[in-house]
Amino acid sequence: MIKIYNTYSKKVEEFKAIKDKKVGMYTCGPTVYDYDHIGHAWNYTTADLLRRTFEYNGYKVKQVLNITDVGHLTSDADSGEDKLEKSAREAGKSATEIAAFFTKIYFENRKKLNLEKPSVVAKATKHIKEMIKLVQILLDKGFAYTTSDGIYFDTSRFSDYGKLSGNTLEGLMEGARVEVNMEKKNPTDFALWKFSPIGSKRQMEWKAFGRLGFPGWHIECSAMSMKYLGSTFDIHTGGEDNIFPHHESEIAQSESATGKRFANYWFHTRFLLIDGQKMSKSLKNFYTIKDLEDKGYSALDLRYLFLQAHYATPINFTWESLEGSKVARGKLNDFILSIKGRGKVDKNYKEKFLEKINNDLDLPGALALAWLMIKDNKVSDFDKKATLLDFDKVLGLGLAKLKKEKIPEEVLKLVKDREVVRKNKDWTSSDELRHKICDLGYLVEDTTSGSIVKKK
Ligand SMILES: [Zn+2]
Known part of the structure; x- marks a missing residue:
């Protein structure tokens, strides 16, 4: 119903x-x-x-x-x-x-x-x-x-x-x-x-x-x-x-x-407000998708922001909330990409998800549920992925089409070189290499299982 x-x-x-x-x-x-x-x-x-x-x-x-x-x-x-x-x-x-x-x-x-x-x-x-x-x-x-x-x-x-x-x-x-x-x-x-x-x-x-x-x-x-x-x-x-x-x-x-x-x-x-005000050209707070893209955000970051609001109450857009949405969406994408293979849709969570969306489109509740499931130890990673892809039929964040980004050879080589100098505890060279990688538009993170490289 x-x-x-x-x-x-x-x-x-x-x-x-x-x-x-x-x-x-x-x-x-x-x-x-x-x-x-x-x-x-x-x-x-x-x-x-x-x-x-x-x-x-x-x-x-x-x-x-x-x-x-x-x-x-x-x-x-x-x-x-x-x-x-x-x-x-x-x-x-x-x-x-x-x-x-x-x-x-x-x-x-x-x-x-x-x-x-x-x-x-x-x-x-x-x-x-x-x-x-x-x-x-x-x-x-x-x-x-x-x-x-x-x-x-x-x-x-x-x-x-x-x-x-x-x-x-x-x-x-x-x-x-x-x-x-x-x-x-x-x-x-x-x-x-x-x-x-x-x-x-x-x-x-x-x-x-x-x-x-x-x-x-x-x-x-x-x-x-x-x-x-x-x-x-x-x-x-x-x-x-x-x-x-x-x-x-x-x-x-x-x-x-x-x-x-x-x-x-x-x-x-209901209306979309910008920093609590009505959007208008005279207030110079009139934004298009292109304006967002020019600042490094994608339309899907905006979609993620929309998922946190209810259609029947005015939504307040701020650049901070868009940044928060971008970060959260990035984490969701990383989670999906980190799991190879796919399990089964979790029936219990699917039922709860249906309850949320069927309750006058409670998308904020549905999104919160997705995160709750990600943190739930009782569900396997494979099943989490399958369930998220199923939820995405409504959320529409393009999770099924995600591809691991191709890291250029040049960057991969620098990451390898950096791993070598790090083993030798040559921190000065390690930092220099990190800067070089950064100049090419990539970030390197050090984890217990090695370095992870990501687009900035
Ligand atoms: Zn009409």
Whole structure:
């Protein structure tokens, strides 16, 4: 039994799949107009851990990930400049080029973080027809209306609007900013489709509803999730900042169109903080995977750091904690590499591991359990290795692919020479040789059974 926190019910619930051992999962993907940062990495890693947890429990997961390659507007309130076209204009490139560039980087980062490949990658620009069809259904059913600048969803027709974010419709209406668009029926109404302003030419626009225009921000996720997963599917994931208005609006437009429940479970990852503060470009604490690599860390060190946090509480990133993660991951790798051969998965520890991950993804508990087992004298080293490799199906630290690094001949020779001078108690030469080895990028450690050499 898997238990997860459902934002919709605001409770930890037992997960029940629609179809026995199958899970339909939709993950809100990136808007590809800028570099993705480690906050995004945290969000996509938790979705990956969720997916792997299902798979470890024997479910077959169909994960759909969208790529927003048609810009939504810079303001959440359906106004402002298109993020993609703005980025393209600033870079002197086309919007299509910008989207292709950042999509490539996004997938490279996913690979580095060892995230499983989505079953379907759905690009918004390839699903315009489906979006137009959905907007038309909403118009036909009277849930949408046309104004001079676009087609809007009438939130007063959907009484559950606000349920996901824990708001009432009245509360949201009162809290809405002073309305600039006098044609909207209610301040909470949102754009399903926008018309291109008359007299201006957009890079991305399509002929529909008798004019040129482009989709509103939320419609793509409804159209694409339902296309690949059906009107009702199991679980929808995203970041906490997606809850309102994005996911709230997805529910309203999808359920109004189909008359059915949209997603059964809503899984949201809380914010990633940097030294206790929100990440932002103006605070200069905006980090990408590349920034981490430049400082000598790998994306897997970051993944290890993520394993020590719970998705439903904000995570605090510090360079010290990343360093700690790097050291711990190194020790885990060394342990795996030091054991030749493999035993059997320890049933007792596997059971405990399942209990942890199935308890609302208690990855910190699962990781602590792995270390507890490593220190347990009652389990053989061979069995420990087999069990860790089994746990890694969820942890995703790439333990099965670890290879002993090849030490260059030049370094090995210096290590041998050093062993000789050490036997002769020539400590001066020993130190000199250690420095030479160090200059080549390697560290030498002296143990009772001889010297061990490692990459710095
Ligand atoms: Zn979305």
